Amino acid sequence: MGIIDAHHHVWDLSVRDQDWITGPELAPLRRDFLLSDLEPQARAASVDRTILVQTVTVAGETPELLALAGESDVVAGVVGWTDLTASDVAGKLDRLRALPGGEWLRGIRHQVQGEPDPWWLIRPEVLCGLRTVADAGLVYDVVVLPHQLPAVVSAARRLPELTFVLDHLGKPPVVSGQLEPWSEAVRELASQPNTVCKLSGMVTEADWHEWTVDALRPYADTVLDAFGPRRLMFGSDWPVCTLAASYAEVVDATGALLAGLSPDEKAAVWTGTAERVYGL
Numbered sequence: 001m002g003i004i005d006a007h008h009h010v011w012d013l014s015v016r017d018q019d020w021i022t023g024p025e026l027a028p029l030r031r032d033f034l035l036s037d038l039e040p041q042a043r044a045a046s047v048d049r050t051i052l053v054q055t056v057t058v059a060g061e062t063p064e065l066l067a068l069a070g071e072s073d074v075v076a077g078v079v080g081w082t083d084l085t086a087s088d089v090a091g092k093l094d095r096l097r098a099l100p101g102g103e104w105l106r107g108i109r110h111q112v113q114g115e116p117d118p119w120w121l122i123r124p125e126v127l128c129g130l131r132t133v134a135d136a137g138l139v140y141d142v143v144v145l146p147h148q149l150p151a152v153v154s155a156a157r158r159l160p161e162l163t164f165v166l167d168h169l170g171k172p173p174v175v176s177g178q179l180e181p182w183s184e185a186v187r188e189l190a191s192q193p194n195t196v197c198k199l200s201g202m203v204t205e206a207d208w209h210e211w212t213v214d215a216l217r218p219y220a221d222t223v224l225d226a227f228g229p230r231r232l233m234f235g236s237d238w239p240v241c242t243l244a245a246s247y248a249e250v251v252d253a254t255g256a257l258l259a260g261l262s263p264d265e266k267a268a269v270w271t272g273t274a275e276r277v278y279g280l
Contacts, residue, residue: 003047004049006274008236010038025243038238038239039073045251047236049280051076052069054080057110059083069101080105081110084125084129085129130159141167142164145171146173152170164189165195166198168201169202169220169222170197171205172202189226197226199233199269201237201241202219202220213253229258229261
């Protein structure tokens with residue numbers, strides 16, 4: 001059984017800048033990361049399908065990602081970006097689907113973590129855009145910081161017809177070892193039946209140089225208990241993960257975190273949840 005990597009990125013700096021890559025800590029990411037770099041690492045780790053996720057809030061990026069998906073043997077879906085506050089979200093989504101590779105569009109994401117308003121997700125115009133995403137049969141990947149999780153809970157309650165996919169466990173403070181208030185907030189989110197979570201992004205929330213599986217375990221165990229394996233999916237967060245770990249190390253660490261699950265539960269996290277949620 002092949003693994004589905006439900007969260008990775010690619011970029012070619014000669015085509016599009018990644019303006020979030022700033023400062024000396026992120027300098028290792030300021031180079032091209034292409035599908036041709038990912039594919040051999042994925043195959044070596046028994047990954048045979050992936051979800052390619054947007055990185056910048058620029059309309060031109062998503063058509064590029066869709067075109068890549070149409071040319072790839074590994075990309076099974078794309079989570080793109082569109083302006084949720086626009087008056088013509090439905091038209092924008094229709095136009096994306098009409099592009100080369102448009103059939104690979106599976107979801108939408110916005111860098112909510114960068115919004116200064118912690119309640120941005122429940123602004124009326126954003127909720128209207130999210131409702132249109134649901135009407136289009138797409139899911140919504142949500143990338144937030146822990147203090148923004150209450151807004152995700154509120155949005156999920158208001159839009160039961162939309163599936164919310166929490167990226168990177170909501171970015172818990174792994175490096176400090178603290179669980180609260182993140183744990184309480186993420187459990188409240190999991191109580192909403194239209195939410196799922198990606199077991200991804202943990203190594204870069206930990207100490208990049210000295211992280212251990214044991215340091216990740218309390219956070220993985222929290223979401224396993226809160227969401228259950230059938231509402232969790234694996235994601236590498238490559239190449240951002242390379243700040244702390246190789247692709248193979250992320251896969252191995254995830255395997256160690258799932259070691260206590262039954263074969264069916266492991267299959268859900270590795271493949272089944274992503275297949276169902278993204279309609280692969």
